[in-house]
Amino acid sequence: MSEKTDIVKAPEKNIEKTGTLYEVAPIVDIFENEDEILLHADMPGVVKQDISVNIDNGTLSLSGVRKLKTQGKATWEEFGNVEYVRNFSVPPTIDVERVEAELKDGVLLLHLPKSEAAKPRQIEIKTA
Amino acid sequence: MFTRLSDIDRLFGTMNLLRNRLDNLYSDFDRSDSFRWAIQGSVPRTNLYEDGEGFEIRAEVPGLAKEDLKVNIQGNYLEISGTRSSDAPKGYRIHKTERGADSFSRSLTLPTDVDATKVEATLKNGILYLTLPKAEAVKPKKITIG
Numbered sequence: 001m002s003e004k005t006d007i008v009k010a011p012e013k014n015i016e017k018t019g020t021l022y023e024v025a026p027i028v029d030i031f032e033n034e035d036e037i038l039l040h041a042d043m044p045g046v047v048k049q050d051i052s053v054n055i056d057n058g059t060l061s062l063s064g065v066r067k068l069k070t071q072g073k074a075t076w077e078e079f080g081n082v083e084y085v086r087n088f089s090v091p092p093t094i095d096v097e098r099v100e101a102e103l104k105d106g107v108l109l110l111h112l113p114k115s116e117a118a119k120p121r122q123i124e125i126k127t128a
Numbered sequence: 129m130f131t132r133l134s135d136i137d138r139l140f141g142t143m144n145l146l147r148n149r150l151d152n153l154y155s156d157f158d159r160s161d162s163f164r165w166a167i168q169g170s171v172p173r174t175n176l177y178e179d180g181e182g183f184e185i186r187a188e189v190p191g192l193a194k195e196d197l198k199v200n201i202q203g204n205y206l207e208i209s210g211t212r213s214s215d216a217p218k219g220y221r222i223h224k225t226e227r228g229a230d231s232f233s234r235s236l237t238l239p240t241d242v243d244a245t246k247v248e249a250t251l252k253n254g255i256l257y258l259t260l261p262k263a264e265a266v267k268p269k270k271i272t273i274g
Contacts, residue, residue, distance in 0.1 A: 029227045031220035040215060042227055044190035044254030068186070068255075072179030075239070079173045079188050106190035106254015107215075 021065065026084040026108075034120060037094065037112040043084045044106035051108060055096050060088045064108065093117075171232040172208070172256075180268045182261035183238060190254035191215065191227070197256065201244050208256070209233035240266040 031038040039060075043051070046064040054061045064084040095115040102109040177184040187208055189197065197210040214229035216222065241263040248259045 027226035029216065029225045030223035031216060032223055033217075033220045038217065038220065040191075040227065042190040042254075044188045047253060070175075070177055072177040072184060075176040075178050077175040079175060079186075103253075105193060105251075106188075 021081060021083040023085050024082050025086045026062065026064070028086065034114070036114055037090070039088070039108075039110040039112065041084070041086070041108040041110070042106065043103075043108050045079075046084065046103075046106070046108075048103050051101075051103065053099075053101050053108075053110065055090060055094070055099065058089055058092055060090045060110075060112075062086050062088075062108065171234060174208075174234065174236070176236070176238075178239070180262075182259060183242065185236070185256075185258040185260065187234075187256040187258075188254070189251070189256050192251070192254070194251055197251065199247075199249055199256075199258065201242065201247055201260075203244070204238040204241050205235065206238060206242075206258075206260075207233065207235040 026041040026043050028042070029038075029040045031040075041062055041064075043064040043066070045066040045068055050065040050067075052061075052063045062085065065082075066084070067081045090112065093114050094112045098113045100111040100113075172187045172189050174185055174187045177186075185206070189210065191212055192210055196212065197208070200207045200209075209232065211231040212227075212229050214225075216225070238260065242260040243263045246261045250257045
């Protein structure tokens with residue numbers, strides 16, 4: 001017969017998690033030219049302090065938490081507290097030191113400049 | 129054959145996990161129109177809150193500046209409209225455009241009459257906050273028992 005006859009759940013399964021935030025992927029636009037890659041991500045309602053942008057090992061991870069205080073009773077809610085998470089793989093030619101980020105009107109604007117060595121260079125052919 | 133209750137427990141645990149994943153499936157991108165059809169009246173997303181004094185409407189309008197938005201109110205009929213302009217820089221190759229640049233319009237009928245002269249609108253971090261005080265006649269009044 002079985003050795004587990006307890007009806008009560010084993011203690012380790014009773015770990016309570018405090019409300020986890022809904023995770024959602026922000027919609028983005030990505031543009032590129034010779035000098036840089038631009039990434040614009042919609043994150044309405046998120047303030048600067050709650051955003052983290054990390055580039056590690058060729059992966060760019062964006063995370064922004066939106067927590068809005070409400071008052072009164074909600075008649076309807078189509079958007080709520082959410083964590084915007086999305087990861088991208090970036091080419092190794094990005095100069096991580098010079099990455100810039102700006103938050104404007106709820107849109108995160110990222111500049112990912114390409115390192116000098118990666119820019120296309122015309123190689124001159126010398127006649128010997 | 130389930131001879132152990134822990135097996136049944138694990139089965140239900142897995143089913144719950146599957147159900148949660150399926151629930152979240154369509155919300156992964158937080159929108160249901162994956163073909164980018166802006167169904168009339170569903171863009172932008174809004175929340176409506178109410179307390180004794182008035183209403184608060186919040187609308188998700190990322191990337192819009194004050195000049196791009198228009199809010200009209202008539203009696204208890206409210207209309208929010210605007211145009212999102214594309215911020216694609218010239219001369220760049222485009223890898224992905226999920227955000228789009230369309231004009232939108234959404235109208236709502238509020239539950240009770242609103243005092244149109246006292247409506248305030250603030251745009252902050254890509255969210256439009258509208259405070260709409262209720263007209264005096266419809267505010268809840270305290271009745272003292274004599």
